[in-house]
Amino acid sequence: MTAEALRAAAAAGVGAALPAGWTVVKDRPMRLVARGPVPGPSGPIEAFAKVRRPASVLDRAKAALRFPRSVAEGALLLELAALGVAVPDSIDLATWE
Secondary structure: OHHHHHHHHHHHOOOOOOOOOOEEEEEOOOEEEEEEEEEEOOEEEEEEEEEEOOOOHHHHHHHHHOOOHHHHHHHHHHHHHHOOOOOOOOOOOOOOO
């Protein structure tokens, strides 16, 4: 439910309403970053969600041709975690419910 609401808020554009309990960290034409509660193993935990949105036809074309940075960021976090560095867990909003 929350994932769909965050995607809908991002699609609605800058200044869109977020789900209850969520606050805007950054709201830009290319992405929305929000903070709010998600279910955790021992109760709700605070999480950040970054939802990208294409700002223009040119941005959509660039996104289609470029490799996403999120893959590289995720790989770096996994490498740091393997070295024992404390890193945040990530939540895949595409599959999270």
